[in-house]
Amino acid sequence: MQALILAGGEGTRLRPLTSTVPKPVLPLVDRPFITFMLEWLRGHGVDDIVMSCGFMASGVRNVLGDGSQFGVRLRYVEEPRPLGTGGAIKFAEPLLDERFLALNGDVLTDLDLSAQIAQHERTGARGTLALMGVEDPLAYGLVNLHEDDSIAEFLEKPSSDQLGQIDTNLISAGAYVLERDVLDLMEPEVNTSIEREVFPALVGEGLYGFAGQGYWLDIGTPERYLQGTFDILERTVETPVGERIGETYLHVGERVEKAGRILPPAWVESGCRIDEGARIGSRAVLGHGVKVGRDTVVEHAVIHPGTEVGDACTIRDCVIGAGVRIGQGTHVEGGAVLGEGVTIGADNVITAGARIFPGVSIPDGGILF
DSSP, rough: OEEEEEOOOOOGGGGGGGSSOOOGEEETTEEEEEEEEEHHHHHHTTEEEEEEOHHHHHHHHHTTSSSGTTTTTEEEOOOOSSOHHHHHHHHHHOOOOOOEEETTEEEOOOOOOHHHHHHHHHTTEEEEEEEOOOOOGGGGGGGEETTTEEEEEEEOOOOOGGGOOOOEEEEEEEEEEGGGGGGGGOOOTTOIIIIIHHHHTTTTTTTEEOOOOOOOOOOHHHSHHHHHHHHTTTTTOHHHHHHHHHTTTEEOOTTOOEESSOOOEEOOOTEEETTOOEOOOOOOOOTTTEEEOOOOOOEEEEETOEEOOOOTTTEEEEEEOOEEEEOOOEEEEEOOOOOTTTTETTEEEEOOOOOOOOEEEEOOOOBOO
16 A cells, blocks of 8 residues: 655644654654654555655655654655645645555654444545544534535534534544555645545545544644644554553663652753753653753653753743754743754743754843743
8 A cells, every 4th residue: 555645834833843854753752743643654555755845855865764663654845835735745745556545744643544444445435534533622623424424515614603513523634545546636746635625525535534532633743743742652552662661661771860750751862961950851852962950850842852951941832943052041931942953041931832943043031021
């Protein structure tokens, strides 16, 4: 089975993390994010994968290579300009088989793709959309099904006064099984949305929905990136990382100098140093070579490789990019995100969702939210 992963976006909602790192290869726990999707696909028999790239495409290729390290064949197409989801699929047409999967590249999931493909074959569908039930249907566009699982209609995101009229909580999960003839509905090199323009035209013409079970999360914002990290650590979603940490919910790599404490769930990569009185966790990830000073607390947070945090700091509910320097007594909290190579002096308070872009330097006491 073949899959096309749509990974051409700039990841603007994840900036400043994606200002220097393409979103598909942004670190998530111990590996580039997109490798979770590659491993998930391989587990369902997909061995031929095409990556549709755009922004910083060479950075994606340089990290992932030909896919052999993941047990798959990996090829790339690069959009000349943003073409939308439908346009990107059409642009990849020369590489696509008679039947293929098309997937949004910013989703973490353990959906049963094999069951979706089996339903697609059983119904003789032209397209089968993976659907997931959500607790808050007001936040999404919704999908209604007939009893035979064919799609009846797509509903725009409802308003709160329409809540009593809603009889479905199913949303598109961004995973589609498609027959090649669906590509005939799209013009080449034209910006097209497959969700808004192509799928509505297929209602009543062989379009089905697969109501899946399991975990599904779009990790396209810092808040969801953190949530996905914690769900991996807590084994809420099935991943190879969860298999490695097992029932201890804890991983400590080689050559870690640990004078402080590490509380699960937590992931500490090799070469880290945790000084006396420091506490890591719960819900914390330290990348390779991170140094944490005396009496510093890191919880509900992700720190990317090579960062150094001074003494008596608080790092909570935030994401810290690679190679950052944080001075003593500084607090980074409340959804803040620091980009790669940022320098924060002593006694600063960075909070309230502040985003500090790569290379910025803030002097001692320069920001006190």
